[in-house]
Amino acid sequence: MMRKRAITLKDIAQQLGLNKSTVSRALRDHPDVSRKTKDEVKSLAQKLKYKPNAVASSLRHKKSNVIGLLVPQISYFFLPSVIQGIEEVVHKNGYNLLILQSNESYEREVENLDILIANNVEGILASVSRETKDFSHFKDVIEMDVPIVFYDRVVKDLDTDLVLLDDTSAAYNAVLHLIDKGKKRIAICTGNTNLLISRNRLEGFKMAHKNRGISFFEEYIVSSEWPEEAKSKTMSLLELPEPPDAIFAISDLNLSGVMQAIYAKNLVVPKDISVVAFCEEPFRNMYHPSITAIQPKGMEIGRTSAEILFQRIKTSLYTESDPRVIYLDGDLVIGGST
Amino acid sequence: MMRKRAITLKDIAQQLGLNKSTVSRALRDHPDVSRKTKDEVKSLAQKLKYKPNAVASSLRHKKSNVIGLLVPQISYFFLPSVIQGIEEVVHKNGYNLLILQSNESYEREVENLDILIANNVEGILASVSRETKDFSHFKDVIEMDVPIVFYDRVVKDLDTDLVLLDDTSAAYNAVLHLIDKGKKRIAICTGNTNLLISRNRLEGFKMAHKNRGISFFEEYIVSSEWPEEAKSKTMSLLELPEPPDAIFAISDLNLSGVMQAIYAKNLVVPKDISVVAFCEEPFRNMYHPSITAIQPKGMEIGRTSAEILFQRIKTSLYTESDPRVIYLDGDLVIGGST
DNA sequence: ACGGGTTGTGCAACCGGTTGTTATTTGTTT
DNA sequence: AAACAAATAACAACCGGTTGCACAACCCGT
Numbered sequence: 001m002m003r004k005r006a007i008t009l010k011d012i013a014q015q016l017g018l019n020k021s022t023v024s025r026a027l028r029d030h031p032d033v034s035r036k037t038k039d040e041v042k043s044l045a046q047k048l049k050y051k052p053n054a055v056a057s058s059l060r061h062k063k064s065n066v067i068g069l070l071v072p073q074i075s076y077f078f079l080p081s082v083i084q085g086i087e088e089v090v091h092k093n094g095y096n097l098l099i100l101q102s103n104e105s106y107e108r109e110v111e112n113l114d115i116l117i118a119n120n121v122e123g124i125l126a127s128v129s130r131e132t133k134d135f136s137h138f139k140d141v142i143e144m145d146v147p148i149v150f151y152d153r154v155v156k157d158l159d160t161d162l163v164l165l166d167d168t169s170a171a172y173n174a175v176l177h178l179i180d181k182g183k184k185r186i187a188i189c190t191g192n193t194n195l196l197i198s199r200n201r202l203e204g205f206k207m208a209h210k211n212r213g214i215s216f217f218e219e220y221i222v223s224s225e226w227p228e229e230a231k232s233k234t235m236s237l238l239e240l241p242e243p244p245d246a247i248f249a250i251s252d253l254n255l256s257g258v259m260q261a262i263y264a265k266n267l268v269v270p271k272d273i274s275v276v277a278f279c280e281e282p283f284r285n286m287y288h289p290s291i292t293a294i295q296p297k298g299m300e301i302g303r304t305s306a307e308i309l310f311q312r313i314k315t316s317l318y319t320e321s322d323p324r325v326i327y328l329d330g331d332l333v334i335g336g337s338t
Numbered sequence: 339m340m341r342k343r344a345i346t347l348k349d350i351a352q353q354l355g356l357n358k359s360t361v362s363r364a365l366r367d368h369p370d371v372s373r374k375t376k377d378e379v380k381s382l383a384q385k386l387k388y389k390p391n392a393v394a395s396s397l398r399h400k401k402s403n404v405i406g407l408l409v410p411q412i413s414y415f416f417l418p419s420v421i422q423g424i425e426e427v428v429h430k431n432g433y434n435l436l437i438l439q440s441n442e443s444y445e446r447e448v449e450n451l452d453i454l455i456a457n458n459v460e461g462i463l464a465s466v467s468r469e470t471k472d473f474s475h476f477k478d479v480i481e482m483d484v485p486i487v488f489y490d491r492v493v494k495d496l497d498t499d500l501v502l503l504d505d506t507s508a509a510y511n512a513v514l515h516l517i518d519k520g521k522k523r524i525a526i527c528t529g530n531t532n533l534l535i536s537r538n539r540l541e542g543f544k545m546a547h548k549n550r551g552i553s554f555f556e557e558y559i560v561s562s563e564w565p566e567e568a569k570s571k572t573m574s575l576l577e578l579p580e581p582p583d584a585i586f587a588i589s590d591l592n593l594s595g596v597m598q599a600i601y602a603k604n605l606v607v608p609k610d611i612s613v614v615a616f617c618e619e620p621f622r623n624m625y626h627p628s629i630t631a632i633q634p635k636g637m638e639i640g641r642t643s644a645e646i647l648f649q650r651i652k653t654s655l656y657t658e659s660d661p662r663v664i665y666l667d668g669d670l671v672i673g674g675s676t
Numbered sequence: 677a678c679g680g681g682t683t684g685t686g687c688a689a690c691c692g693g694t695t696g697t698t699a700t701t702t703g704t705t706t
Numbered sequence: 707a708a709a710c711a712a713a714t715a716a717c718a719a720c721c722g723g724t725t726g727c728a729c730a731a732c733c734c735g736t
Contacts, residue, residue: 054456056692080413118392394722
């Protein structure tokens with residue numbers, strides 16, 4: 001790579017007849033350097049368009065100023081909001097984000113974690129892939145004392161901070177809302193049961209039924225990982241001899257599939273069927289009537305998990321305060337779909 | 339930062355009574371190292387959970403294996419698709435992505451570019467912020483011979499590769515479609531005119547009118563940067579004594595605002611008003627009826643720009659082949675909204 | 677047994693900043 | 707004017723992996 005060699009401290013030092021260490025200190029306003037030297041150094045640096053080499057600096061003092069972000073998939077509605085929130089906090093703290101996608105693959109998750117470590121990240125924000133059942137790769141990281149905070153799709157029993165929605169009670173409230181609107185045959189389109197999130201949301205669904213003393217139907221519980229799957233499974237639901245009078249979609253992905261099925265069957269929401277979902281605000285409103293939805297609060301989850309991470313990074317790790325588990329409330333916003 | 343010291347080559351070397359250079363070569367299967375030594379080194383490395391330090395390696399041979407990605411904003415529909423496409427190619431090539439967001443701010447764009455350079459990225463994929471009018475920061479990068487490819491929101495006259503939609507002709511086709519459906523009063527909700535993209539799409543709008551020999555109304559041309567703004571401007575349009583009978587939204591952000599206005603006015607699509615937009619497939623279908631849309635082909639733009647970038651990176655830069663401008667066709671997908 | 681060619685490993689410099697220590701200059705004090 | 711302190715800058719080692727070169731050990735043929 002015969003790239004034009006970049007300007008280094010040494011270049012500046014030579015041109016001014018100084019030592020590179022002096023130049024380094026001058027640029028960082030170290031008190032040991034005289035005003036005059038500082039001025040000379042700085043103006044020459046500017047003239048030569050000197051750009052410090054973060055890699056070298058990082059190697060020396062093991063501060064990379066980079067936070068690693070592990071996401072299952074960037075696409076769709078929820079994660080961009082989370083990233084937005086994280087980015088805000090990370091930038092505020094003068095750090096950058098190295099974002100790696102597992103694409104829901106366990107192997108890539110492991111690989112990505114290695115990459116983050118190799119790049120000297122000072123902390124990690126992670127949401128696990130659907131496939132992941134074994135968490136030893138995270139344990140390794142924890143043993144290296146790289147702080148890690150899980151968001152949204154968390155891992156329990158790992159002695160780390162967690163930031164997540166209070167899924168069970170949010171789902172509980174949503175389903176309660178449906179029941180109290182008089183719905184008797186509520187279906188749920190849940191997700192991969194590897195994920196705690198899916199199990200918790202289903203749990204809320206069941207609790208609401210139990211609490212109101214009505215029973216739910218096993219055949220109304222379907223699970224899906226992609227919109228297409230959600231669509232076809234919803235189609236089947238709607239073709240049952242006794243189709244549901246309400247559907248609860250536990251993610252925006254599932255919601256989009258559910259709605260496509262409803263459109264395909266020419267059903268009118270909420271007259272023929274009610275819909276409730278976990279769904280971010282801007283997207284809830286894309287539907288007409290708008291969807292009654294639990295706000296997954298992506299932005300807030302992102303912000304909070306990043307804040308927590310920086311607390312770990314900044315207070316010496318060895319103060320070892322207990323791991324924090326932060327539950328955010330997923331508010332139910334009533335739309336026209338119920 | 340009193341972190342538990344990570345295992346280094348030196349540690350392995352000492353334990354085996356070797357020199358770290360030999361260990362380094364052993365791990366990389368250098369032919370000079372004997373089978374026996376390699377086996378010993380590798381098994382000890384595994385046992386100690388040795389993780390190579392990419393920072394040190396990068397400092398030495400100036401290959402960071404990182405591609406810098408400059409995005410205006412991750413949120414919303416289009417960019418996640420682009421990132422998805424980029425990520426695919428970048429991963430395939432064994433590289434990682436350092437993603438930085440300008441948040442549509444010129445200053446952050448400049449700052450982010452510096453960060454990418456400081457981190458020794460081997461190439462840059464960039465989409466400019468709305469604010470940016472001066473491009474000298476990009477020139478600096480080009481002078482350092484760091485290959486850069488612009489995608490979507492490109493900068494011309496900079497002697498770099500560009501990957502973008504053929505916006506003018508896509509817009510032209512979309513508006514032609516409206517005209518041929520008998521629409522006479524077509525409004526356009528365009529974007530910030532700093533962006534070539536906005537100007538080109540508007541140009542297509544005008545060309546279609548001209549080509550069919552009908553005139554457009556200046557007051558039907560509104561521009562918006564956010565959904566809320568799009569909503570309020572559309573509201574005003576709809577309140578005109580002679581409201582438009584069709585609206586063309588040049589982005590998914592604008593589309594969502596336009597639709598909200600239409601819903602608020604209780605208009606029925608397409609009976610009362612037709613809608614056409616630049617909009618990714620999954621989102622087009624969230625509306626009912628589905629929106630007739632030009633596919634912005636985010637995934638493809640991402641993939642293509644990354645491929646082009648790697649071609650630059652891999653073939654020596656000094657082969658200086660002419661910059662390539664790649665136009666993708668934005669197919670018009672007919673939905674129920676027209 | 678000796679010269680020439682492999683094979684396997686060590687040594688030391690290097691990448692570009694950073695930092696502890698030392699050396700030199702300047703200024704202050706009595 | 708000697709003695710010492712403060713200010714300023716140079717020197718060298720270091721971070722961890724990489725690489726050109728030196729070098730020792732070994733094999734072969736003659």
